[in-house]
Amino acid sequence: MQSGLTQEQEAYREALRGWLAGTAPPEAVRKWLDDGDAVPFESQFAASGWAGVGVPEDLGGEGGGLAELAVTAGELARTAAPSAAWLATVLAVPALASQPGLVTAALGGGAAAWLIPAEVMPDAAPRLTPGAGGQLSGLVPRVLAGDRAAHLVVPAHTGSGPELRLVDARGPGVHVTPRHLLDRSRSAADIVLDGAPSELLSADATAVLREAAARAALLVAADSLGATERMLEMTVTYSQQRHQFGVPIGSFQAVKHAAATILVGVEAARSIVYFAAASAQAGDPQSLLHAAAAKAQVTADGAAAADSALTLHGAIGYTWEHDLQLYFKRAKLDEQIYGPPAAWYDRIADGLDLLPGPRAG
Numbered sequence: 001m002q003s004g005l006t007q008e009q010e011a012y013r014e015a016l017r018g019w020l021a022g023t024a025p026p027e028a029v030r031k032w033l034d035d036g037d038a039v040p041f042e043s044q045f046a047a048s049g050w051a052g053v054g055v056p057e058d059l060g061g062e063g064g065g066l067a068e069l070a071v072t073a074g075e076l077a078r079t080a081a082p083s084a085a086w087l088a089t090v091l092a093v094p095a096l097a098s099q100p101g102l103v104t105a106a107l108g109g110g111a112a113a114w115l116i117p118a119e120v121m122p123d124a125a126p127r128l129t130p131g132a133g134g135q136l137s138g139l140v141p142r143v144l145a146g147d148r149a150a151h152l153v154v155p156a157h158t159g160s161g162p163e164l165r166l167v168d169a170r171g172p173g174v175h176v177t178p179r180h181l182l183d184r185s186r187s188a189a190d191i192v193l194d195g196a197p198s199e200l201l202s203a204d205a206t207a208v209l210r211e212a213a214a215r216a217a218l219l220v221a222a223d224s225l226g227a228t229e230r231m232l233e234m235t236v237t238y239s240q241q242r243h244q245f246g247v248p249i250g251s252f253q254a255v256k257h258a259a260a261t262i263l264v265g266v267e268a269a270r271s272i273v274y275f276a277a278a279s280a281q282a283g284d285p286q287s288l289l290h291a292a293a294a295k296a297q298v299t300a301d302g303a304a305a306a307d308s309a310l311t312l313h314g315a316i317g318y319t320w321e322h323d324l325q326l327y328f329k330r331a332k333l334d335e336q337i338y339g340p341p342a343a344w345y346d347r348i349a350d351g352l353d354l355l356p357g358p359r360a361g
Contacts, residue, residue: 004274005067012064013071016050017078023048024079026323033184033326038082038148051086051107055093060104066215066277070222074273077226077334080326084186087219088145092153094211095164098202102151102166134165134198135173139190144337146189147178154198155209162205165198172196183329186337214280214288216338217295218273224302224334225269227327231309232262234324238313249312258308265301272298289351296344303335 005013023044032041045051054069055061069090076083089106096103136154143149152167152174167174173196179188236259239250249255276294280287306328310317317324335341 004271005071009067009071012053012068013075016072016075019048019050020075020079020081024081026080029080029185029326032082033080036184038085038187041082042085045081045086046108051089054090055103055107059093059097059100060107061093065281066218067274067281069215069219070273070277073219073222074226074229077223077327077330078230080185080227080230080323080330082185082187083223084145084188085148087223088149090219091212091215094215095153095201095203095208096166099166105150134200135195136165136167136193136198137173137195139192141190142179142188143191144186144188146191147176147187152191153201154193155205156198162209164201164203164205164208166201167193167196167198181333183333185326185330186333210288211280214276214291217288217291217344218276218280220334220337221269221276221291221294221298222273224299224331225266225273227330227334228262228266228269228302228305231305231324231327231331232259232266234327235259235262235309235312238316242314255312258312262305262308265305269294269298269301286351289348292344292347292351295338296341296348299331299335300341302331306331 024041028041032038042051049062050072052061053072054064054066057063073083073087076086089103092106093103096106136156143152146152146169149169152169154165154167155162156165169176173194175192175194177190177192179190181188236250239255239259240248242249244252250259272294276287276290279290284290309324310328313322313324316322317328319325
């Protein structure tokens with residue numbers, strides 16, 4: 001199983017990177033974040049077809065798979081571009097296979113969001129009980145792009161097991177309270193359902209929830225990889241420009257070691273992310289464990305790299321004017337969104353066939 005990109009996928013990455021360089025330069029990204037308005041970017045992203053890459057053609061997408069989605073996540077992170085609506089939508093796509101019109105609308109900018117708490121796991125979906133007429137009631141915090149969603153895919157637990165239901169996010173019984181995040185490139189909201197009408201989705205809830213967990217873990221890990229790559233580039237450039245004692249600080253051994261540690265983490269993360277993507281795409285029985293390993297290790301390393309990059313930049317790294325703060329905040333949120341590393345390590349432990357060791361004596 002491959003742990004890298006094919007030649008075609010590399011070409012896609014270079015094409016998307018070039019488009020983002022022209023469409024989402026730092027000054028444009030800062031304007032979108034300062035205005036709190038991601039629509040200008042999302043409209044261009046959708047109109048150019050990038051939002052549909054990795055989504056099946058019969059659902060209105062451009063084709064491709066999880067590797068392409070991982071590339072997209074990483075490249076969006078490298079520019080600190082708004083990505084919450086895109087990520088929420090691609091997580092919801094497998095549940096909406098019977099609703100191609102909704103997928104097409106969501107890819108065009110009308111985001112669809114999973115109504116799952118940040119600690120997403122197949123067995124930890126919200127326990128919402130459908131009432132008469134499919135009404136749902138319950139509170140779900142920290143819904144990614146919950147403030148932007150046109151529709152919500154709700155995992156509802158009933159007496160006979162989980163099922164997936166579709167809710168109009170702007171309909172009756174839906175109350176949305178936006179959350180303010182330090183990472184302004186993403187958005188989230190707490191959502192209260194109070195007798196909200198819903199429609200049953202014809203999907204295997206257990207299988208879709210498992211796929212959603214793997215996708216969430218994998219794509220957040222890819223986002224962390226992209227942010228860390230950019231922080232490494234910024235740090236190396238700065239260490240060559242900043243002088244102390246008449247020489248570039250990059251010539252100091254301590255700075256070299258710190259940058260090398262970040263580089264090792266980036267190279268390992270790249271292999272982990274693309275192996276996990278190939279595993280999930282191939283339907284490997286252990287694909288969720290591979291995705292869990294990616295989420296746990298890559299995002300933890302990304303958060304640590306953010307601390308190192310900030311230290312190596314010194315005082316300028318703490319300023320609002322320097323772009324490092326955009327990637328620092330992004331990496332820190334990646335570590336926590338959809339569950340911290342400890343939660344995913346627990347998931348790995350639960351999924352392993354652990355045998356008792358030999359008895360002493």
